[in-house]
Amino acid sequence: MKGVRMIYRAKLPLLRVSTSPIILRDEMGNDVGEMRRYYSTKKQRFLNFIFDNIINNVHVFDQEGNLYADIQEINTLKTLIREKWNVRLREESFVCETRTKIRTHPQFYYEKRNAKVWIKRDFADSVTRFFVDQNVVARVNIEGFLPPKSCHLTFEILDPRFDIYEVASLYYLLNLKY
Numbered sequence: 036m037k038g039v040r041m042i043y044r045a046k047l048p049l050l051r052v053s054t055s056p057i058i059l060r061d062e063m064g065n066d067v068g069e070m071r072r073y074y075s076t077k078k079q080r081f082l083n084f085i086f087d088n089i090i091n092n093v094h095v096f097d098q099e100g101n102l103y104a105d106i107q108e109i110n111t112l113k114t115l116i117r118e119k120w121n122v123r124l125r126e127e128s129f130v131c132e133t134r135t136k137i138r139t140h141p142q143f144y145y146e147k148r149n150a151k152v153w154i155k156r157d158f159a160d161s162v163t164r165f166f167v168d169q170n171v172v173a174r175v176n177i178e179g180f181l182p183p184k185s186c187h188l189t190f191e192i193l194d195p196r197f198d199i200y201e202v203a204s205l206y207y208l209l210n211l212k213y
Contacts, residue, residue, distance in 0.1 A: 141213040
């Protein structure tokens with residue numbers, strides 16, 4: 036599965052509560068899609084404004100503008116401690132959950148097509164890594180630690196089982212949460 040290396044770029048909005056679109060571009064600068072945070076109801080928007088970042092939902096659209104990924108937070112009493120999201124990627128769906136023990140080392144975990152995927156970022160490391168069986172399958176690099184440089188992202192996908200829409204949306208979710 037080695038040999039595939041796709042590079043994409045995006046620029047996040049400065050404000051985390053923003054619902055403005057984030058354009059996904061390939062290596063040549065061509066638009067390949069967009070993603071954005073959304074609220075299902077006005078109540079969610081209000082709660083998110085009052086309690087910082089309590090609800091995180093993400094939509095990702097492909098190049099033609101069709102909905103490719105829909106990530107919705109599961110809101111129950113149990114998920115107040117360990118957050119979970121329903122993730123739908125076109126024909127497949129799974130649950131992604133936070134496995135973070137220390138806030139400085141955020142971790143997400145999900146299973147799809149018999150692959151156990153971990154998303155990890157270490158403290159003071161500008162790289163977020165996606166792992167399958169302890170092998171890196173994708174990396175997300177930020178250009179700097181302070182805005183505006185910290186808003187510029189480079190996605191590097193190393194495994195053909197993953198695409199830009201999945202990697203970008205789940206990274207954005209991790210970024211919104213931590």
